[in-house]
Amino acid sequence: ETGVTQSPTHLIKTRGQQVTLRCSSQSGHNTVSWYQQALGQGPQFIFQYYREEENGRGNFPPRFSGLQFPNYSSELNVNALELDDSALYLCASSSGGTLNTEAFFGQGTRLTVV
Amino acid sequence: QKEVEQNSGPLSVPEGAIASLNCTYSDRGSQSFFWYRQYSGKSPELIMFIYSNGDKEDGRFTAQLNKASQYVSLLIRDSQPSDSATYLCAVLTGNQFYFGTGTSLTVIP
Numbered sequence: 001e002t003g004v005t006q007s008p009t010h011l012i013k014t015r016g017q018q019v020t021l022r023c024s025s026q027s028g029h030n031t032v033s034w035y036q037q038a039l040g041q042g043p044q045f046i047f048q049y050y051r052e053e054e055n056g057r058g059n060f061p062p063r064f065s066g067l068q069f070p071n072y073s074s075e076l077n078v079n080a081l082e083l084d085d086s087a088l089y090l091c092a093s094s095s096g097g098t099l100n101t102e103a104f105f106g107q108g109t110r111l112t113v114v
Numbered sequence: 115q116k117e118v119e120q121n122s123g124p125l126s127v128p129e130g131a132i133a134s135l136n137c138t139y140s141d142r143g144s145q146s147f148f149w150y151r152q153y154s155g156k157s158p159e160l161i162m163f164i165y166s167n168g169d170k171e172d173g174r175f176t177a178q179l180n181k182a183s184q185y186v187s188l189l190i191r192d193s194q195p196s197d198s199a200t201y202l203c204a205v206l207t208g209n210q211f212y213f214g215t216g217t218s219l220t221v222i223p
Contacts, residue, residue, distance in 0.1 A: 042202050042213030056209035090157055105157040
């Protein structure tokens with residue numbers, strides 16, 4: 001049990017819709033990063049938030065956006081959903097503002113786009 | 115060329131044997147290296163990380179890093195059936211974190 005919680009655990013959306021995924025970081029951690037993991041693939045880095053600011057972004061289009069709140073919890077928003085967005089979405093929390101520390105993952109949100 | 119490459123396996127070893135998992139990375143500027151274990155349908159869990167050349171041991175696990183060869187490995191001694199999982203190598207390069215596709219390990223009782 002890492003102390004990182006994500007909601008919801010499963011979600012089905014229709015192509016073109018918008019979705020919001022949520023993550024509560026582990027106590028004492030101020031950094032949250034988001035990943036997309038397609039079936040049979042490794043996680044792909046979407047972006048990272050440190051003290052409410054985005055401070056790193058992977059190769060994802062602008063329709064993937066995020067937010068971090070003063071309590072360091074975070075949201076991932078995806079607009080104009082596409083079928084290829086179907087994946088396991090993982091958030092990881094860490095401390096220190098960089099990824100150069102241990103990052104602990106939540107259980108993930110399984111998103112299916114139909 | 116992918117940032118992080120792993121042999122997808124599957125790798126099978128008998129119980130009690132040493133399992134050796136390998137990973138190569140493309141960017142010489144990469145600064146930190148991580149091994150995660152992922153059971154089917156679950157999220158990755160951190161096994162260990164390494165920053166400096168050489169070996170780092172933690173219980174039955176040893177991570178090895180060779181920056182000149184851009185190579186990271188994970189050795190699992192006395193492998194147990196509960197070690198059967200997918201092992202993900204992750205590399206920190208700049209401010210981005212890259213994962214390999216993972217190596218599937220099966221430990222045969």
